[in-house]
Amino acid sequence: MAIKVAEEWLNICGGCEVTILDIGEPLLDLLGELNFVHMPVLMDHKYFGQMGEKDEMEIPEADVGIISGGVRTEKEKKVAEVMRKQCKTLIALGSCACYGGIPAMANMYPLEALYEKVFRGSKTTDSAETPSENLPPLLEKVLGVDEVVPVDVYIPGCPTNPDIIVKAITCLLEGKEFKLEERSVCDECPVKREKKAAGGQIKRTLESVEFDQSQPWENTRCFMEQGFLCLGPVTLAGCGNKEGNGDGVTVPRCIKGNMPCRGCFGPIRKGANPLVDMMTAISSIGLDAKQVPDRRALLNRYIGAQNRLRPLPARPSR
Amino acid sequence: MANEEFEPLIIGFCCNWCSYAGADLAGVSRLQYPPNLRIVRVMCSGMVHPNLVIDALTKGADGVIICGCHLGDCHYLDGNVKAENRKEAIELMLEDFGVEPERFRLEWISASEGPRFAKVIREMTESVRALGPSPYRA
Numbered sequence: 240m241a242i243k244v245a246e247e248w249l250n251i252c253g254g255c256e257v258t259i260l261d262i263g264e265p266l267l268d269l270l271g272e273l274n275f276v277h278m279p280v281l282m283d284h285k286y287f288g289q290m291g292e293k294d295e296m297e298i299p300e301a302d303v304g305i306i307s308g309g310v311r312t313e314k315e316k317k318v319a320e321v322m323r324k325q326c327k328t329l330i331a332l333g334s335c336a337c338y339g340g341i342p343a344m345a346n347m348y349p350l351e352a353l354y355e356k357v358f359r360g361s362k363t364t365d366s367a368e369t370p371s372e373n374l375p376p377l378l379e380k381v382l383g384v385d386e387v388v389p390v391d392v393y394i395p396g397c398p399t400n401p402d403i404i405v406k407a408i409t410c411l412l413e414g415k416e417f418k419l420e421e422r423s424v425c426d427e428c429p430v431k432r433e434k435k436a437a438g439g440q441i442k443r444t445l446e447s448v449e450f451d452q453s454q455p456w457e458n459t460r461c462f463m464e465q466g467f468l469c470l471g472p473v474t475l476a477g478c479g480n481k482e483g484n485g486d487g488v489t490v491p492r493c494i495k496g497n498m499p500c501r502g503c504f505g506p507i508r509k510g511a512n513p514l515v516d517m518m519t520a521i522s523s524i525g526l527d528a529k530q531v532p533d534r535r536a537l538l539n540r541y542i543g544a545q546n547r548l549r550p551l552p553a554r555p556s557r
Numbered sequence: 558m559a560n561e562e563f564e565p566l567i568i569g570f571c572c573n574w575c576s577y578a579g580a581d582l583a584g585v586s587r588l589q590y591p592p593n594l595r596i597v598r599v600m601c602s603g604m605v606h607p608n609l610v611i612d613a614l615t616k617g618a619d620g621v622i623i624c625g626c627h628l629g630d631c632h633y634l635d636g637n638v639k640a641e642n643r644k645e646a647i648e649l650m651l652e653d654f655g656v657e658p659e660r661f662r663l664e665w666i667s668a669s670e671g672p673r674f675a676k677v678i679r680e681m682t683e684s685v686r687a688l689g690p691s692p693y694r695a
Binding site for chain 1: 606607608611639642643645646649650653654655692693
């Protein structure tokens with residue numbers, strides 16, 4: 240019998256839904272096992288009845304709930320709560336659902352400051368009142384789904400790797416637990432490491448990484464050692480697929496595109512602080528930590544929820 | 558909380574071979590220094606990961622001091638050099654977390670410098686007391 244799936248998108252761009260489609264052929268086999276009962280991106284299901292006649296938000300019961308996107312508004316908070324109530328297993332899909340994602344960079348500022356900047360402080364915008372009519376009020380900050388309701392399965396990534404979605408759903412169908420291994424991107428990265436930076440300077444990504452495509456990966460020097468800011472050491476592994484027909488080396492996705500890791504899979508384990516770990520890693524391989532631009536935002540790019548980004552405490556005037 | 562009542566909490570990471578012995582000497586010499594310091598004995602200042610410093614300062618401590626052997630005296634040859642290399646990263650991170658730079662200090666104190674240990678702790682306690690409680694203290 241097909242299992243019932245409810246999918247909901249909250250504060251998100253929709254890329255993670257595209258990733259579900261991006262599963263490709265294996266999706267055809269999976270679809271027979273899945274029965275989507277609720278999915279706003281595909282079907283028009285009203286929360287309060289077709290004519291808005293009901294008082295309570297209604298999402299059909301399901302075996303598996305998938306939430307993509309973080310929680311930014313009161314409405315999204317309510318949806319997350321109803322989803323938790325109606326679904327036996329809840330999956331947080333994508334970095335926004337797991338750690339707040341890109342929108343959580345707003346957590347560096349208090350809500351009032353954001354309103355002030357967007358509606359009144361920007362030179363290119365006419366000043367206006369903060370809109371309030373017919374809009375769900377914003378929460379004070381962007382939250383990960385697990386800050387609102389308990390989450391059973393985390394599938395991070397921006398967007399995530401279609402193969403992990405397949406693995407997670409297959410595990411659930413077989414009644415097994417799914418968890419990504421606590422390894423870093425570096426643990427599965429095939430490039431050559433010498434444990435020392437080639438020069439003390441941090442380069443910008445617009446300068447090209449040195450590589451030779453005709454050579455195997457082992458002959459490419461670690462991007463961080465080449466002087467690029469690669470977040471591999473502090474980022475959870477899982478984005479990479481095996482090269483060739485599944486028998487080659489595993490290459491993390493950004494590395495495969497000859498770009499340094501951007502850290503979208505988030506911290507390696509709960510409670511880790513990638514900003515602190517990364518600054519340590521930078522100084523211990525001999526790069527100049529001072530040259531990292533916009534450290535807080537850059538090293539917390541996808542993971543601003545769970546209090547990792549917050550407005551700086553006010554300093555008493557001295 | 559009025560500033561007069563404020564007693565800062567300072568965490569001190571002291572290396573086993575020099576600074577802890579220095580603190581010991583201050584103790585057996587009956588030198589007076591403020592009781593605000595909580596000493597954590599570590600094998601080497603080079604093993605104090607910046608994580609520990611940031612965690613302490615964002616979870617309730619008002620100041621952190623790392624004490625190690627003088628450069629060249631390290632029991633493990635270059636542990637204190639590692640500590641010094643990390644100092645800059647720690648100072649940058651204090652800025653990122655909105656913590657005043659005066660709340661963190663790295664000092665070299667040898668086993669024979671009991672009076673110096675007492676003096677450094679007195680200075681540190683006074684400067685942190687002047688700053689008031691850590692912004693992260695609830």
